Amino acid sequence: NAGVMQNPRHLVRRRGQEARLRCSPMKGHSHVYWYRQLPEEGLKFMVYLQKENIIDESGMPKERFSAEFPKEGPSILRIQQVVRGDSAAYFCASSPPNRGLADTQYFGPGTRLTVL
């Protein structure tokens, strides 16, 4: 049973380019979460998605960042016109469809984004 898959594992972009980060949840999971870890910081919640729905995007920066989780295919976190401050590790997590009191979130290995 494959875990949460993220690709690419490392991504280098120049300022002004777009970054696309992909996350494939565990088989059977329909809830996806994105977190960002800035240097020397803990992981911070960005967004919670279910298939074709954004449930909570309270942690997303207001501009340049967007996320989707289509009916088919992986979840995508898109960062437009990247700046150096976007350099961070981006983690995706997934959980099963019937949410209990505190369903375990299963994390992927992360994508390390470096903006030159």
Place this chain on the structure above:
Amino acid sequence: AQSVTQLDSQVPVFEEAPVELRCNYSSSVSVYLFWYVQYPNQGLQLLLKYLSGSTLVKGINGFEAEFNKSQTSFHLRKPSVHISDTAEYFCAVSLNPYSGGSNYKLTFGKGTLLTVNP
């Protein structure tokens, strides 16, 4: 808003020694508490979690943690560590949904790098 403080960024220990990784949290409502471990080049893996009930929680790989409400702490312990325990350890909290919080939104500490030396 809740917050998590992991007091030690790095903890070096010798193999077979006991270890305690400290975690304190701040929240105006009751919380759920978690410890995750991240091995090199891997995702975060849940070690244990506290939702309610007994304050001593046992997890995988011989780890345990104790919830102390008065000290707002959730320290992680292991009586005898192995080389294979070398990893980064993250403490996290989420809001108890019965307090009206969003229990899916984890707030993490900055992590503690545990290095076990032979």
